[in-house]
Amino acid sequence: MSTQLIKAHVRFTAALRAAMNPDPESERGDVPGWVLITLMTAGIVTLLWGFAGEKLRGMFEAALDGVHG
Numbered sequence: 001m002s003t004q005l006i007k008a009h010v011r012f013t014a015a016l017r018a019a020m021n022p023d024p025e026s027e028r029g030d031v032p033g034w035v036l037i038t039l040m041t042a043g044i045v046t047l048l049w050g051f052a053g054e055k056l057r058g059m060f061e062a063a064l065d066g067v068h069g
Contacts, residue, residue, distance in 0.1 A: 049056070
């Protein structure tokens with residue numbers, strides 16, 4: 001009787017795992033997508049810094065001067 005329960009439990013657990021994660025390879029994630037997002041973000045920041053670097057620095061210094069009085 002206990003052997004049958006163990007076998008049933010093993011089958012149930014395997015079926016549950018298969019239902020929850022049908023493709024074990026899908027756990028790897030989308031590495032090329034994240035690389036693309038990171039590179040695009042770096043490009044946008046570099047572009048903005050090139051065009052508005054002095055203005056951003058002035059705004060930052062004005063904000064710090066306002067805090068210190």
